[in-house]
Amino acid sequence: MTESAARTDALPNAWNPADEEAAIYQRWVSAGYFEADADSQRPPFSIVLPPPNVTGSLHMGHALNHTLMDAMSRRRRMQGYEVLWLPGMDHAGIATQNVVERELAGEGLSRHDLGRERFVERVWEWKAEYGGKILDQMKRLGDGVDWSRERFTMDEGLSRAVHTMFKRLYDDGLVYRAERIINWCPRCMTALSDIEVDHSDDDGELVSLRYGDGDDAIVVATTRAETMLGDTAVAVHPDDERYAHLVGREVELPLTGRRIPVVADSHVDPEFGTGAVKVTPAHDPNDFEIGRRHDLPMPSIMDERGVITAHGPFEGMDRFEARPAIVAALREQGRIVAEKRPYVHAVGHCSRCDTVVEPRLSLQWWVRVEPLAKAAGDAVRDGRVQVYPPELAKRYFDWVDDMHDWTISRQLWWGHRIPVWYGPNGETVCLGPDERPPSGAGWTQDPDVLDTWFSSGLWPMSTMGWPEPTADLAKFYPTSVLSTGYDILFFWVARMMMFGLYGMRDNGPQRAIPFDHIYLHGLIRDAQGKKMSKSRGNVIDPLDWMDRYGADATRFTLARGANPGADMALAEEWAAGSRNFCTKLWNASRFAMSNGATVATPVPDASELTEADRWILGRLSAVVSDVDELMERFQFAKATNVLYHFTWDEYCDWYLELAKVQLAGEHADGTRAVLGHVLDVVLRLLHPFVPFVTERLWTTLTGGESLVVADWPVGSRWGFAADAVAEAHIADVQKLVTEVRRFRSDQGLKPGQRVATRLSGAGFDAIAGHEESVRALSRLSEPGDDFAATASLEVALAEGAVVVEVDTSGTIDVAAERKRLAKDLAAAEKELKQTDGKLGNASFVDKAPADVVEKVRARRDAAVADIERIRARLDSLPS
Known part of the structure; x- marks a missing residue:
């Protein structure tokens, strides 16, 4: 058995991901390929995994981000970097x-x-x-993370980092306790961060209420009538002359008997509604600010469960029971001026239980963000941190330049408990991780825990051992890239920036940043561009795709749609197409290896190569350069597109076909070397995106240890200078073969049917050295002595025309061909009639988008060309 046959026999006839992927991944992990060495002399590349929830499972957004992080990490490892991807x-x-x-x-x-x-x-x-089933799912996807460094935000070391950060912020006056309006979930019984609130357009009602009577009457509108029990003022704009006579006076608050002032505040929009707003400082964030400016009382009228606590007939009612009851009572008193229902308006819901969130005045712990946010903005403005795509930097600045103080306490039991103790005489003590709690009777620890975003904001440095000066911090901090969706730019990215710059400030400005680059990808949407949601039933499970198409196909699909900052419309046919690509790569590799493709023999000098060899090597060099440059700029979609078309269109569809001819001739050995070299490089370039199938093929082709630790192809060793003459001639060959194939189809010839043909003309003379390939790829046989052309074609090439004359006598069923052509002609004429009808409609031409009209014109032109071609073919057929 030959070496090439033995290698091909080592590969199954078909690539079956389910049979291969798990074993390949385990071999990588067992070999320690993903473990980083802080003592290495190699340049560092580090990236931290955005920590998924311990309750979570892999969704398509995870799969996208993990694919891109893995692609970056694998490429850098192949480039000789010491790579740490920390999970x-x-x-x-x-x-x-x-x-x-x-x-x-x-x-x-x-x-x-x-x-x-x-x-x-x-x-x-x-x-x-x-917990943590998502970690096993990450292995299925092929994540090359350093499992020896796996961390959890409640680990002892990370908890130490959290307490250290809280203590430092507290001592610097950047953490404080105060009553403010927060998002409150009456079901979960805790404050919520903004990211834990989902907003939806809900049906409600807008009720207009009249406060006061006669000249003192003033009308306000609300969607939450129950909160009027907590009103402490009515506000109007200072310049609104309609209410100037009321400013400073009091009106009676219905149902309560209380009198409340009318205040002038520039926050009020005089053009909205009646230009007057009710002020409920304890239950609305804007009203709270008005209340602070005017020193208004701030009574809470419901408890933490959303039950009314205000004295009166509504006490003890749930907030949603109280709403219609209060409206009915106001209607009975003649206080309802107008009612609009349904009234669609944005309502916040708890992202965990879908309960309607209640804005509520509450005593909480806060971070004073102004100096921290300024530092976070400056780090991007001065170029220490670069945002990709650059246009999303504006969105980042919009957040950090207008950031409000951050509420960090949560009324939960699971989490990092706030390290503050309260004494029997009103003492407050904040302790660091090494300090003992105060002893003696009456001391209690704050019952709240910290917002999850507090600990995840420390992730890049806490996972590497901060606040201790560890070897990992010295080697791998700041991290090289943060890859994440633009939707959490504020919630997570900004917090990591603030904490990194604050916690690592003693290391200097450049070493304090948590990452050098922020790469922001878009969101995954369905094929129609709609947001994926369980309620719509359009959620795609990446695990399902991996079961059916394999991890490589899933990854390649996601990478091909990953344009920086842009959302991705995802359809299942993409995954099927990526699976077909992997199959094409597998079959082409088996063919190449079965025909002796090798990396053991050096590629001969250019003078010993054919033009087809020189063409593919020149194209390979361009692809190496393009892919390298595109990946450097986070242009993953463009990089994978380059690889897809080079692999499928140029290597598989053209060079392999040209190589079949060469393998039977004097250049066979050189062709085998070129086949092997190009395949070797293609597998290396594809490996970051489709690691499993490339690993299996490459180790078989080369006998090498693993692509994970192979060299990344860049530089003169991997490519060859472009040969303009060879490129021009191969382009002509491709054009000629393509046109002949189309011509054959028009003539009704079957794809595998050989037909006697004569080739001539100046264009043919220029590429005469490729005649054997042209005939093989076009299924053209030599003309015999009795050759008589029945049809001909002229193809214009770079150096002149090629005349193609064929003898189709006896090769086609004339009657059947006429019937087929008549059917095609009818279809083309129908298309012409339809497009003429549209273009003759002035309303369509004037009102339809320009690109739509242009597409119809293009369809008409194609129909005209088809009609001419079919009629010419019918005329050429014997009667």
């Missing part, structure tokens, strides 16, 4: 607590039945048994 999970305070509470409810228990300490133990037990 881990977020403890996901609310989500995880809800999961365990639901589990307890099934047992007839609540967390209060267990008590805090036992409940937290129960959550740890749940994590150990059920």
